[in-house]
Amino acid sequence: MTMKLTTDPSAATLLPIAKKEGVSTVWDRHRAMQPQCGFGQLGVCCRICWKGPCRIDPFGDGPQRGICGADADTIVARNVIRMIAAGAAGHSEHGRHVALALQGVAEGRLPAYQIRDEAKLRAVAAKLDICTEGQDIPAIAAAVAKATLEDFQNQDHDAPCNWIEASLTKKRLERLQALHVLPHNIDAVITQIMGRTLVGCDADPVNLILGGIKGALADFDGMCLATELSDALFGTPSPVITAANLGVIKPDAVNIAVHGHNPLLSEVVCEVAGQMDEEARKAGAKDGINIVGICCTGNEVMVRHGIPLAANYLSQELALITGAVDAMVVDVQCIMPSVSEIGACFHTAVITTMAENKIPGATHVDFKEETALESARRIVATAIDAYKRRDPRRVNIPDFKQTAIVGFGVESVVGALATLNAEDPLQPLIENIANGNIRGIALFAGCNSTQVAQDSSFVTMAKKLAANNVLMLATGCGAGSFAKHGLMTQEATLEYAGDSLKAVLTAIGTSAGLNGPLPLVLHMGSCVDNSRAVQVAVAVADKLGVDLDQLPLVASAPEAMSEKAVAIGTWSVALGIPTHLGTMPQVTGSAKVTELLTQTAKDLLGGYFLVELDPNLAADKLLEVIEERRKGLGI
Ligand code: XCC
Incomplete structure (x- = not known):
C-alpha cells in the first residue's frame, strides 16, 4: 500500500505511525477526495463570476458555453493564465523581498545582513551593465538594487525588464519581442493577466495564452533576480557534501525544520542557531541545535551551507510524525496548512513568519528584515522550549538518509x-x-x-x-x-x-x-x-x-x-x-x-x-x- 503512494523509504516507517496516532496525511486526504472533479481536471470549470460557476460538457451533450457565452477554449485559457499569474506573483514577490533587502544593506539599515559574495555582486552589476569603476560595495549594491526594482516599476511598455534583457540570447530576445511577449514590468504584467481574465474581457484563447507567456517570462525575470541577488547576499553555492531524508533529524538535538522558499529568514535562523547552541545543550540536547530543510527553503540552505534536507513537498508532514521536530519554521509557499494540526498532535511549534502567510493554529512570529535577529532568536528559543516538552517515547526517526x-x-x-x-x-x-x-x-x-x-x-x-x-x-x-x-x-x-x-x-x-x-x-x-x-x-x-x-x-x-x-x-x-x-x-x-x-x-x-x-x-x-x-x- 505504502509503496503505491510514495517510494520514499522513510514513509514505510512513518505512515503506520500516522495511522496509529490518528493523524491524517496528504495521502489520506487524496484518497478521501476521490473521485476528483472531472470538469476541474479538464480546466472547463469557470468560477470567474457569480452568475457561475459554469462548466462545459466535455462530451458535447450539455452546455458548450458558460452563461456569459465563454466557450471551453476561453475558459481553459483564462484559467491557465491565472495560474501563471499566481506562480509569477509568488516567485517575483520572493525576488522583490531579496531586492529590497539588498537595498537595505546598501543603505546600512539591515544589521542582520551583509554582502557575503562581493565578487558575485560585481558580476551581477556587470551583467546589468552598471558601471562600477571607483564605486564601493554599498554603492554597487544600491545601483544593482535600483536597476532590479525598476523591473517592478518601469512604465515604458517598449522597454523590457532589465533582468530578462541581461539573461537571454540576443536571438531569443528578438523572437520574444516580435511576439510582444517580453515583460516590461513584473507587477504590471501580472495585473494585466488578472484584468484581462475578468468577466467580459479577453475571450480570444490565442491572445490569452500570449498574455500568459508574457506573465511566465515575468516569472523568469523574478527568478533570475531572486537567485542572483541571493547569491550576492548569502553566498554563491559551491559543491558541498551533505545528506537527505528524514534520517537527518537527530534524536539528541533541538531539531528546527526551515520550510518554504525565501532565504531571508532561514539564513538568519541558521546563524542565530549557531549562537544559541549552548542554550540547547543546557536544555538537555547533547547534540545542540540541528537545522534541517524542507522544500525550497531547504534547498536554499542546502546548496549554500550544506544544511541537510529532511523532506521534499510530500513528506513535510512525515517530518512532524517523527515526533522529533521541535519547531517547523515556515515562510512562504508549499506549506500544507495541515502542519499546524499535526504539530499540535506532537510537541512541535509550527511558526509562521510572514504577515501575508499565516496558518490557523500556528504561532506567528512576525519577521521583518530590520529586526531579523530578534525574530530568529525568538524562533530558536521557542524551539528549545518545545524540545523540553518532547516525549521521547513518541520519537520515531526513520533510519534513512543518503549522502x-x-x-x-x-x-x-x-x-x-x-x-x-x-x-x-x-x-x-x-x-x-x-x-x-x-x-x-x-x-x-x-x-x-x-x-x-x-x-x-x-x-x-x-x-x-x-x-x-x-x-x-x-x-x-x-x-x-x-x-x-x-x-x-x-x-x-x-x-x-x-x-x-x-x-x-x-x-x-x-x-x-x-x-x-x-x-x-x-x-x-x-x-x-x-x-x-x-x-x-x-x-x-x-x-x-x-x-x-x-x-x-x-x-x-x-x-x-x-x-x-x-x-x-x-x-x-x-x-x-x-x-x-x-x-x-x-x-x-x-x-x-x-x-x-x-x-x-x-x-x-x-x-x-x-x-x-x-x-x-x-x-x-x-x-x-x-x-x-x-x-x-x-x-
Ligand atoms: Fe513547492 Fe519549491 Fe513544487 Fe516543491 S518544487 S512543491 S512548488 S517547493 Ni518548487
Whole structure:
C-alpha cells in the first residue's frame, strides 16, 4: 500500500505511525477526495463570476458555453493564465523581498545582513551593465538594487525588464519581442493577466495564452533576480557534501525544520542557531541545535551551507510524525496548512513568519528584515522550549538518509570545467556534447504530487536518461527526490551513468578535486534557481552562436502540481525548451489551448509542452527530442 503512494523509504516507517496516532496525511486526504472533479481536471470549470460557476460538457451533450457565452477554449485559457499569474506573483514577490533587502544593506539599515559574495555582486552589476569603476560595495549594491526594482516599476511598455534583457540570447530576445511577449514590468504584467481574465474581457484563447507567456517570462525575470541577488547576499553555492531524508533529524538535538522558499529568514535562523547552541545543550540536547530543510527553503540552505534536507513537498508532514521536530519554521509557499494540526498532535511549534502567510493554529512570529535577529532568536528559543516538552517515547526517526553532493551553481560548474580548460571552460562541455559523449542535457524541476507515487517518476526517468548519457541538472523538489534516493552521489554515477557520460563526469570530477566523478544529478538549488540552468544554456548557445531552441536541452517536471510549476514550464517553453509534464495539466478540455501549448508553440517559440504520464515512455520521448536536436545541429 505504502509503496503505491510514495517510494520514499522513510514513509514505510512513518505512515503506520500516522495511522496509529490518528493523524491524517496528504495521502489520506487524496484518497478521501476521490473521485476528483472531472470538469476541474479538464480546466472547463469557470468560477470567474457569480452568475457561475459554469462548466462545459466535455462530451458535447450539455452546455458548450458558460452563461456569459465563454466557450471551453476561453475558459481553459483564462484559467491557465491565472495560474501563471499566481506562480509569477509568488516567485517575483520572493525576488522583490531579496531586492529590497539588498537595498537595505546598501543603505546600512539591515544589521542582520551583509554582502557575503562581493565578487558575485560585481558580476551581477556587470551583467546589468552598471558601471562600477571607483564605486564601493554599498554603492554597487544600491545601483544593482535600483536597476532590479525598476523591473517592478518601469512604465515604458517598449522597454523590457532589465533582468530578462541581461539573461537571454540576443536571438531569443528578438523572437520574444516580435511576439510582444517580453515583460516590461513584473507587477504590471501580472495585473494585466488578472484584468484581462475578468468577466467580459479577453475571450480570444490565442491572445490569452500570449498574455500568459508574457506573465511566465515575468516569472523568469523574478527568478533570475531572486537567485542572483541571493547569491550576492548569502553566498554563491559551491559543491558541498551533505545528506537527505528524514534520517537527518537527530534524536539528541533541538531539531528546527526551515520550510518554504525565501532565504531571508532561514539564513538568519541558521546563524542565530549557531549562537544559541549552548542554550540547547543546557536544555538537555547533547547534540545542540540541528537545522534541517524542507522544500525550497531547504534547498536554499542546502546548496549554500550544506544544511541537510529532511523532506521534499510530500513528506513535510512525515517530518512532524517523527515526533522529533521541535519547531517547523515556515515562510512562504508549499506549506500544507495541515502542519499546524499535526504539530499540535506532537510537541512541535509550527511558526509562521510572514504577515501575508499565516496558518490557523500556528504561532506567528512576525519577521521583518530590520529586526531579523530578534525574530530568529525568538524562533530558536521557542524551539528549545518545545524540545523540553518532547516525549521521547513518541520519537520515531526513520533510519534513512543518503549522502548528497550538492551546490552546483553556474560558477561551480564553470569552475569545475575550468580545471580542464582554464582559458575556455565551456569548451570541454561543448566538445563532449558535440562528440556525443554527452547526448544532451535535461533539467529536472518541479514538485511532488499525490497523482504520482512520490519521487518515482523522477527516479525512473533519471536512471533511464543517465544510462543514455544525458547530463542531468535538478532544482526544487525534484532535486529533493534525487538527493533522498541517492542519485546525487558519485556511486550513482558509477552505477547508473552510461559509459561515455561516466567518463566525462569522472574526468571533470577528478580534475576538480572531487576524487572521483561528479554526482549523477547536479543539484542547482531551489525552484527560483532554475534560472541557473538557463544561464548555463545561454552561455553554451552564445558560444556556439545558436539559440536555445537548437540545443539538445530538455526540461521535465514529472511530478508537477503547483501554479508556480505552470509558470516555470511556460517560460521554459517560451525560451525554446521542449518541456515534459508527467502529471496531466488542467487544459485538456480545450483542444485549441492544448494544441497551442503542445504544437503551435513549437513553430512560434521552438519549445513546447510534451505530456507523458508514464516515466519510462517520457524518458524515451525526451531522448528522441534530444536526438532530433542533435540532428538539427549536425552533430
Ligand atoms: Fe513547492 Fe519549491 Fe513544487 Fe516543491 S518544487 S512543491 S512548488 S517547493 Ni518548487
